[in-house]
Structures are given as structure tokens and as C-alpha cells.
Amino acid sequence: MFFEEIRKDLVTTGNENNFPMFGSGRIVTFGITALAGLIRDIIRTVGLEKGSTICFRYGYEAGIAQALVVMEHYNFKSPDEFLKICETLKTMSGIAHVEFENMELDEQGKLVRFNGIWRDSLEAYIWQSQFKKEYSGPVCIILSGMLSGYTSAIFGQEVLVEELVCETQSHRGYCSFEGRPLSGWGIEVSHFQAGLILENLEDEMTRLRTELRQAWDDMERQKSEIADLKQRFKMPGDPDIIYRSxxxxxxxxxxxxxxxxxxxxxxxxxxxxxxxxxxxxxxxxxxxxxxxxxxxxxxxxxxxxxxxxxxxxxxxxxxxxxxxxxxxxxxxxxxxxxxxxxxxxxxxxxxxxxxxxxxxxxxxxxxxxxxxxxxxxxxxxxxxxxxxxxxxxxxxxxxxxxxxxxxxxxPLRERREDILPLARHFLTRMNSDHPGFFPKTIRLMEGYDWPGNVRELENWVEYAVILSGKERIRPDHLPLDMNRSLANPIKLLATDLPTWSELEKRYISYVLEQTNYNKSRAARILGMGNSTLWRHLKENDETNHPQGSPPNSSFAHDLNDKMKL
Ligand SMILES: [Zn+2]
Missing domain, CATH: 3.40.50.300 (P-loop containing nucleotide triphosphate hydrolases)
Structure with a gap:
């Protein structure tokens, strides 16, 4: 089953709170940095062993929850299909690319073992960034917990997934794992369950409470500072003044x-x-x-x-x-x-x-x-x-x-930070139920010079609201004038403030497009030798565009879209 189908089946929106949902649970999205910080803090506060237990249990519970959603939606006969979905879910949630291999069942159809690998593990990445050389064992604990919980649910017995060799130990670019029923590992079920429960956390809890109180004090102080700033910069109850700059x-x-x-x-x-x-x-x-x-x-x-x-x-x-x-x-x-x-x-x-x-x-x-x-x-x-x-x-x-x-x-173009808050404000004022702007539309608006300033922005939002109806606002919902006047492609290339190398990549693509993929001409314009250009293209896998046909990479595609607006 394809990624997209699974996503459509399992990920929905439009419950009464308008949150994205996985099954009947809310999806929360937060960046790796926050999660990395959380894991680091847990390990540093309660130690590696207890910290690992917390992480494993978190993964275990999440795995069971995912399995329950999947089992509710699909009525598969073989565990194979459940494992396939599991792989897709792991990719979808940004945890790792998981591949199950060699599933062994006995004559009664009971699980004996399975093996597999995962690549690009989020935890391996987090550990490498947060702990450097402090620990050299397997670190993909949440992931092991997730697969344990998930497979326990679908096989109907306690399964433990152990990471055998972690990418952080071997540098071979992937981690390997094995899953067996507890008996297969020689572990008592009761022992396993007890291991999931933390004991002797009292001391840590006391310390944590002290720290918590400290944090509360800090928070109070910050709150009063913020209130102070608000007092200075923004009058209370002044909905007319929208700004971020x-x-x-x-x-x-x-x-x-x-x-x-x-x-x-x-x-x-x-x-x-x-x-x-x-x-x-x-x-x-x-x-x-x-x-x-x-x-x-x-x-x-x-x-x-x-x-x-x-x-x-x-x-x-x-x-x-x-x-x-x-x-x-x-x-x-x-x-x-x-x-x-x-x-x-x-x-x-x-x-x-x-x-x-x-x-x-x-x-x-x-x-x-x-x-x-x-x-x-x-x-x-x-x-x-x-x-x-x-x-x-x-x-x-x-x-x-x-x-x-x-x-x-x-003028608005000198305080571009205000464009999005203003646009959102006008949108909500005109139609409070409107689903909003596509990111691409936002990029366009933020790149535009707004000669008519806030009033022009207000007019265009009104125009787009009428044209888009109940849909999210796409670039083609914006007035033609605005799309046409986005004539400064360099500004457009750089609207989302890319890194230098990303910008370089985009500019090369742009010049190629402008020269109809004539590489010698493009190289001349770029002021580089043919071989240098060739190297750049090879690095970005854009060597194979036939003359005159549009490029294939998603980046160039995206750019192509922008230019045609
Ligand atoms: Zn690993």
C-alpha cells in the first residue's frame, strides 16, 4: 500500500478542533531540536538506565497506539501486511526508514523471530548531536520500544525488539534489529513488565520538583517581563495594530x-x-x-x-x-x-x-x-x-x-515580518473559517514589494478570499497584477532565506532554465567553466535533462512552478 493511501486513510483533519488526527488521536508536530532536548534532559537528569526505560516505555506505548489505529482501519489476514504499514508509518512520522526482513513463524503460525534494519534513525541522529562520544551502545531506544509495542499488538503476544548493532557504533549507515517473543529471548513476561515500571525515582522526583519550582519562578519573571514589553510596545486590546517588526x-x-x-x-x-x-x-x-x-x-x-x-x-x-x-x-x-x-x-x-x-x-x-x-x-x-x-x-x-x-x-516592503500577520488578520476578519494560505502563497506575498502597502495587501486578501471560496489560498488566487509584478526572480529565489549553497543551486537551475538548458551558455553566464557547472549538476543529480525539457528535480520543479505563476 502506498504512503499516500495510508496517509489518506489514517491521517484526517476537520474534527471539531480542526487538528490533524491520527486515528482518533491528535497529531503533535514539533521539531527534532525540542525532542533532542527532551531526551538529553531525561538522560542527564535520571541517568542512562532510567532514561532509557522512560524512552523505551514511551515508544512502547506509542507503538501499541499506532497498531490499534491500524488494526481498526485494516483487516489484514497476515502479519506481513501489518509490518509493511508499520514501515510506512515510521517513514511518515520521520522516525526512521524501517525494513522488516526474514519473518519466521512456527507450525501454529506463532512468531519465532524477525530481523530488519532501519536507516536514518532520528535517535541515532539525536544522540550523535547531543551526546557525542559519551555512550557507544545501541541508542535507538524509542524506536525499539515502538516496534516492540506495535508487533506485540499485532502478534497478540509480548514481543521485544532489540537493536543489535546501532549505526552510531558501526558507521555502516544503518542499524540492525531483531524481534522475538519474550520466551525467545529467555525473558519472563512479568520481569519484562516490571522493567517497564520505574522504581526508586523518589530522589530524582524531589530534585525535579525543586527544579520545577525554580522553573516556575523563572516563568513568572519572564511573564512579567513580557507584560512589561507588551505595555511598552503594544497597547492591550488594540486589535487594529498588527505587527511583528x-x-x-x-x-x-x-x-x-x-x-x-x-x-x-x-x-x-x-x-x-x-x-x-x-x-x-x-x-x-x-x-x-x-x-x-x-x-x-x-x-x-x-x-x-x-x-x-x-x-x-x-x-x-x-x-x-x-x-x-x-x-x-x-x-x-x-x-x-x-x-x-x-x-x-x-x-x-x-x-x-x-x-x-x-x-x-x-x-x-x-x-x-x-x-x-x-x-x-x-x-x-x-x-x-x-x-x-x-x-x-x-x-x-x-x-x-x-x-x-x-x-x-x-513602507510594508521594509518591514516584511508584518506581511504574514497582517494577511492572516485580514483573512480572519473577512472569513473566520477560512483554511488559510498555502506556504507557496505566503512566500509570494512575502517576496512582493507592495507598492500600495497595507491597503493593497488588504485588498488582495479580500480578492483571494472571494476567489478561493472554501479552499486554501493558492498563488493563482492572487490578482494577476501581483503575480506579474513578481518580476525579480532573484528576490523570489531568496524569499525563504535559503543557505548560500541552496541559493547557488537555485540560481544555477534558474540560469539553466533561462538558457533552455544550454549548458555552455549557462556556464558562461554563471562565470564558471563547463566542467565546474557539470560538477555542480552532478552533485545535484541534474545532468540528464534533455535540451529544452523541464528539469526533473523537485527543487527545479518547484522553481519552475514559481516562474510560471
Ligand atoms: Zn540505532
């Missing part, structure tokens, strides 16, 4: 500092970087959070309308002014007025704005009274205000009044 953390730190003051703030940054979000943040954490936050786009209105929007007008001031209008400065009270695209404000209005900020009075259009105002001003612009001052398109006195506390918001 240090750049945004710094900006929020500045915003938080300036919020409780009444200072005028100037937010600078490209369109769509979220200037209004920061302005609202400042307002929300100011002393006048309960007063209105009023936003106006200074580029969207002609001068006379903008003037009456900002400062109000009296009835009859101009044709169509049938009623008095207060204007934002008066309506805001001691709240905040957000002047978006303030750089586009006509010069004559700039003079009136300066007066409102400087003297804290406004005069309504057509009015005679000076009305006192106290609103705080937050300006925003995507232009170089300073150079506009030089060109006399922006008043220098107003510029200095506005830029008391300037905050520069970097």
Missing part, C-alpha cells in the same frame, strides 16, 4: 509616548501604510479619548469646501449655505482632527490652519466672531513636506508647527 514596535512606542501630550503630530509615509490607524491609536491613548476623532482628506476637496469643512460657515455665507455649519475644529471640541494628505492643502487654507493651531481661534466662513478652539491636530502626508517648503508650495511656519513630533512610517 521591530520597526513598527518602535513606531508604536513613539505613538504611545506622544499620545498623552497634546502635541501636534506629523505622520509621514507612503499611501496605504496605515497612517490613520496610528492617528487613531494616538487619539485612543490620549487624555481626550472620549472626545471625537474627526478625519478629513485635504486632497479630496476644493479649497472653498475644505475651508468650510474645517472652520465652518454661517448661514448665507455663500450660495447654498442655507444653514450654519460648525466645522471640524468646533465639532471636535478637545478631540483630535486628523488632516490626511495635509501636504495637498491649498496655500490660502494653510494660513487659516496656522492661525487655528497658533492662536487657537477660528473664524467661520462669512462669520465675524473669533471662536476659540482646542482640538489636537494630527497631520499625515505621503509627500516630502520639507522640499515642498523649499518650492514654496507649503508654508514653512505651518511646517514647523505641524512637525513638532514627526513619525515616519516605513
Amino acid at each position: 521591530p520597526a513598527m514596535a518602535k513606531i508604536l512606542h513613539l505613538a504611545e509616548k506622544v499620545a498623552p501630550t497634546r502635541s501636534t503630530v506629523l505622520l509621514q509615509g507612503e499611501s496605504g501604510t496605515g497612517k490613520e490607524v496610528i492617528a487613531r491609536f494616538i487619539h485612543r491613548y490620549s487624555s481626550s479619548a472620549k472626545d471625537p476623532f474627526l478625519a478629513i482628506n485635504c486632497a479630496a476637496l476644493p479649497a472653498n469646501l475644505l475651508e468650510s469643512e474645517l472652520f465652518g460657515h454661517v448661514k448665507g455665507a455663500f450660495t447654498g449655505a442655507d444653514l450654519d455649519k460648525k466645522g471640524l475644529f468646533i465639532e471636535a471640541g478637545s478631540g483630535t482632527i486628523f488632516l490626511d494628505e495635509v501636504g495637498d492643502m491649498p496655500l490660502e487654507i494653510q494660513a487659516k490652519l496656522l492661525r487655528a493651531i497658533q492662536e487657537k481661534v477660528v473664524r467661520q466662513v462669512g462669520g465675524v466672531k473669533e471662536i476659540p478652539v482646542q482640538a489636537r491636530i494630527i497631520g499625515a502626508t505621503n509627500r516630502e513636506l520639507k522640499s515642498m517648503v523649499g518650492e514654496e508650495r507649503f508654508r514653512d511656519d505651518l511646517f514647523f508647527r505641524l512637525s513638532v513630533f514627526p513619525i515616519e512610517i516605513p
Whole structure:
């Protein structure tokens, strides 16, 4: 039976918690590093012998559990088939490539013995990395336990799998093992079972408890440090501000500092970087959070309308002014007025704005009274205000009044760490049940330059959500424009930050593809001799692509996919 079939049969998703499941149990995935650390800590804490027992028992229980799932799904007649599945499961779970050989049964069909080997054992790897030369016996203990548990379950009697020679001892590239019923090893069942139970762990437990208490104290300290950092970098309950980048953390730190003051703030940054979000943040954490936050786009209105929007007008001031209008400065009270695209404000209005900020009075259009105002001003612009001052398109006195506390918001492409959290945030907001993005899509999004910044990202996520329906978002669910503008293949080659040699490999593949697999041309472009290129290809097993046909390796295939998007 093939890997894929078994996977489909036994590994499912979509239970109510949306976890991947193996049979009816949850699958947990964590990297080798964590497991290696766990094994190391166990051995170092309780010693090799007890540590091995713990590992063996863990494997034994896992083996039985796996066998139960398999037996529930498949009704095989011969143990052979169960062993085949076991091999596949071991590969699937990243433990080792196991191969059973020479199974011997007696006349009654009872197990006598089986042999086999496993390659690329996870434990051998872990031991070599964690313990170096400290121990030279067989080390694949969890794996032995797993096979013991699994085969005990399928043969219906206690089977013990012993590692005969471990890869770590022989350096021949694999470990060999043998499995026999306990009687075949001359072991009493009761003795075996007792061996699985740990005794005299009291002392260790006491020590462990002390260490645990220590760890708890550390954790408490870390928690309060984290809370501290959160306080500094992210305001509680602020779901609008999504970021992971240090750049945004710094900006929020500045915003938080300036919020409780009444200072005028100037937010600078490209369109769509979220200037209004920061302005609202400042307002929300100011002393006048309960007063209105009023936003106006200074580029969207002609001068006379903008003037009456900002400062109000009296009835009859101009044709169509049938009623008095207060204007934002008066309506805001001691709240905040957000002047978006303030750089586009006509010069004559700039003079009136300066007066409102400087003297804290406004005069309504057509009015005679000076009305006192106290609103705080937050300006925003995507232009170089300073150079506009030089060109006399922006008043220098107003510029200095506005830029008391300037905050520069970097474009999204300069804080790529924020792309994924933002994309996930928008996705969840649009459809909380959506299954998410394919890794390839994420790589694409993280490699894209986002000229329209956060707003563009938000739009594209919305587009992709509509197009993908209930499916995970693939690259072809993204708008064509975005796929097309991913024209910088080097950036694309390096989006996932590969190692230098991996990047080299990818680049060689890319050049080959571009030259239609003409190796001499490719070598010339790469600045290497034909034989050097040939060596590279041989190392990566890419020597056999006929002219013009696509490469075969999965890497080049993947790359090929990317380039065709
Ligand atoms: Zn081994």
C-alpha cells in the first residue's frame, strides 16, 4: 500500500478542533531540536538506565497506539501486511526508514523471530548531536520500544525488539534489529513488565520538583517581563495594530509616548501604510479619548469646501449655505482632527490652519466672531513636506508647527515580518473559517514589494478570499497584477532565506532554465567553466535533462512552478 493511501486513510483533519488526527488521536508536530532536548534532559537528569526505560516505555506505548489505529482501519489476514504499514508509518512520522526482513513463524503460525534494519534513525541522529562520544551502545531506544509495542499488538503476544548493532557504533549507515517473543529471548513476561515500571525515582522526583519550582519562578519573571514589553510596545486590546517588526514596535512606542501630550503630530509615509490607524491609536491613548476623532482628506476637496469643512460657515455665507455649519475644529471640541494628505492643502487654507493651531481661534466662513478652539491636530502626508517648503508650495511656519513630533512610517516592503500577520488578520476578519494560505502563497506575498502597502495587501486578501471560496489560498488566487509584478526572480529565489549553497543551486537551475538548458551558455553566464557547472549538476543529480525539457528535480520543479505563476 502506498504512503499516500495510508496517509489518506489514517491521517484526517476537520474534527471539531480542526487538528490533524491520527486515528482518533491528535497529531503533535514539533521539531527534532525540542525532542533532542527532551531526551538529553531525561538522560542527564535520571541517568542512562532510567532514561532509557522512560524512552523505551514511551515508544512502547506509542507503538501499541499506532497498531490499534491500524488494526481498526485494516483487516489484514497476515502479519506481513501489518509490518509493511508499520514501515510506512515510521517513514511518515520521520522516525526512521524501517525494513522488516526474514519473518519466521512456527507450525501454529506463532512468531519465532524477525530481523530488519532501519536507516536514518532520528535517535541515532539525536544522540550523535547531543551526546557525542559519551555512550557507544545501541541508542535507538524509542524506536525499539515502538516496534516492540506495535508487533506485540499485532502478534497478540509480548514481543521485544532489540537493536543489535546501532549505526552510531558501526558507521555502516544503518542499524540492525531483531524481534522475538519474550520466551525467545529467555525473558519472563512479568520481569519484562516490571522493567517497564520505574522504581526508586523518589530522589530524582524531589530534585525535579525543586527544579520545577525554580522553573516556575523563572516563568513568572519572564511573564512579567513580557507584560512589561507588551505595555511598552503594544497597547492591550488594540486589535487594529498588527505587527511583528521591530520597526513598527518602535513606531508604536513613539505613538504611545506622544499620545498623552497634546502635541501636534506629523505622520509621514507612503499611501496605504496605515497612517490613520496610528492617528487613531494616538487619539485612543490620549487624555481626550472620549472626545471625537474627526478625519478629513485635504486632497479630496476644493479649497472653498475644505475651508468650510474645517472652520465652518454661517448661514448665507455663500450660495447654498442655507444653514450654519460648525466645522471640524468646533465639532471636535478637545478631540483630535486628523488632516490626511495635509501636504495637498491649498496655500490660502494653510494660513487659516496656522492661525487655528497658533492662536487657537477660528473664524467661520462669512462669520465675524473669533471662536476659540482646542482640538489636537494630527497631520499625515505621503509627500516630502520639507522640499515642498523649499518650492514654496507649503508654508514653512505651518511646517514647523505641524512637525513638532514627526513619525515616519516605513513602507510594508521594509518591514516584511508584518506581511504574514497582517494577511492572516485580514483573512480572519473577512472569513473566520477560512483554511488559510498555502506556504507557496505566503512566500509570494512575502517576496512582493507592495507598492500600495497595507491597503493593497488588504485588498488582495479580500480578492483571494472571494476567489478561493472554501479552499486554501493558492498563488493563482492572487490578482494577476501581483503575480506579474513578481518580476525579480532573484528576490523570489531568496524569499525563504535559503543557505548560500541552496541559493547557488537555485540560481544555477534558474540560469539553466533561462538558457533552455544550454549548458555552455549557462556556464558562461554563471562565470564558471563547463566542467565546474557539470560538477555542480552532478552533485545535484541534474545532468540528464534533455535540451529544452523541464528539469526533473523537485527543487527545479518547484522553481519552475514559481516562474510560471
Ligand atoms: Zn540505532
